[in-house]
Structure formats: C-alpha cells, structure tokens
Amino acid sequence: MRILVIEDEPKVADAIRQGLEAEHYDVAVARTGEEGFFLVSAETFDLVVLDLALPGRDGLEVLRTIRRRGLLFPVLILTARDTIEDRVQGLDQGADDYLVKPFAFPELVARIRALLRRGRLDQVLRLKLGDLEMDLVRHQVVRAGNVLELTGREFDLLEYLLRHQGHIVSREMLARDVWRQAARSAPLDNVIDVQISRLRRKVDGPSGRRLLHTIRGVGFTARSEEA
Numbered sequence: 001m002r003i004l005v006i007e008d009e010p011k012v013a014d015a016i017r018q019g020l021e022a023e024h025y026d027v028a029v030a031r032t033g034e035e036g037f038f039l040v041s042a043e044t045f046d047l048v049v050l051d052l053a054l055p056g057r058d059g060l061e062v063l064r065t066i067r068r069r070g071l072l073f074p075v076l077i078l079t080a081r082d083t084i085e086d087r088v089q090g091l092d093q094g095a096d097d098y099l100v101k102p103f104a105f106p107e108l109v110a111r112i113r114a115l116l117r118r119g120r121l122d123q124v125l126r127l128k129l130g131d132l133e134m135d136l137v138r139h140q141v142v143r144a145g146n147v148l149e150l151t152g153r154e155f156d157l158l159e160y161l162l163r164h165q166g167h168i169v170s171r172e173m174l175a176r177d178v179w180r181q182a183a184r185s186a187p188l189d190n191v192i193d194v195q196i197s198r199l200r201r202k203v204d205g206p207s208g209r210r211l212l213h214t215i216r217g218v219g220f221t222a223r224s225e226e227a
Helices: 010-022 033-042 059-068 084-092 105-122 152-163 171-177 186-204
Strands: 002-006 026-030 047-050 075-079 097-100 126-129 132-135 140-143 146-148 209-215 219-226
Touching: 002 010, 002 033, 010 026, 010 105, 026 033, 033 047, 033 059, 047 059, 047 105, 059 075, 059 084, 075 084, 075 105, 084 097, 097 105, 126 152, 126 219, 132 152, 152 171, 152 186, 152 219, 171 186, 171 219, 186 209
Parallel strands: 002 026, 002 047, 047 075, 075 097
Antiparallel strands: 126 132, 132 140, 140 146, 209 219
16 A cells, blocks of 8 residues: 655655554655645555645645545545634545644544545446446446456556546556556566557557557657548
C-alpha cells in the first residue's frame, strides 16, 4: 500500500513517514500543496494524508482539485484546525476522515487501516472506455461485443491504463506499478514497448476507433478517439 503524506512541518512529516514505514506501508512525503498535487497526478497512491495549512496551494484547494480530476483514493485530513466548521468544510470538499493535531499515532494508523479497508470494498469492479469494457471479477475484456484474449501481463497493463484514462502514464509508472521494478532500465523499456504494441494490436486492431495512444517521448494514454 502506497501512502502520500502532504505535510509542511518536517518533524511531523518525518515522524509519520517513519511510523507508517514501520507498519510496512510505502510512504512518500510532499512539503507543499503544489508538490503533493504533482505527485498524485504523476504516481499511484492508495491513500493521502493531507495537512490543510500548506505553503502556496493550501490543503482544501489540493483536495478540491484531486476530486475534480476524478481521483477517488481516500483522503485523511490531518490538521490543527479543530472547529466544527473546519471539519464540515473538509468533509464537504471530499475528505474521507478528519484527525486533529496533536494526535495519537495508533489512532492515525487505525483510521488509515479503516479507510484502506473501505477503499477495497468500494473499488470499481468494471472499467469502461468507449466500446471497451473490462470486468475485473471475471477477468474478461470485451470490445464491441468481442472477447479479447489477453495474457495476464496484458490484462494488468490495460487495467492500469484504464484506471488512468485521459492521463499520461510514463514508463517509470509502468515499471514501478505493473512490473514491480524499483527503477527503469533500457531492457525493461523495450519490454514495455513490446507489450504496449501487442496490447494495442489486440485492443485497437479490428476497430476503427483507437483507444491506446503513444505520446512520443513521454509515455502512453488511454482515451477514446476516432482513428
């Protein structure tokens, strides 16, 4: 499970990171709202811990932008703002939980666990783009009524692209999240490109509408577009 902590107080951020890593979470830290929004746009996280009083773009603005972009991971607000109005505003803007500083670390971990359990129960079980549908329960992909025969890797790759549809997915993201490799390499880039080509032939080959696109020098994206 990957968690992003957006917190500008170094001691607080480092304490949360170290504590969550001891609980076996993969943790990234952003010190500003801008950095936090960049990371959630470029990488994949299962949960975000968000301070409100951030330099530059404040936490509520980050939260509103996250939800407008359609990103549905749980967000736990962690802040010194403790009035009822502050809590209501945060929850109304799309937060899933609200914890006031100072806090007990075991409570933070318990709330994170509860949100992650809820996220797994609420996760989307069917993905759709144009006339393509992916059933995550039956492990089946259908396009225009035709079942596509995909390998396990091709299925995982297509699922990742569909979950990020409309956004550019870099080779770094695919290496980390699909191939589970800590870093890119030239041989892995070649493997990724070959797999993308094979997947594109199966997904787009018989159709007049392209769904999988290469953004030269940047990465790949899934979006509906006339060929």
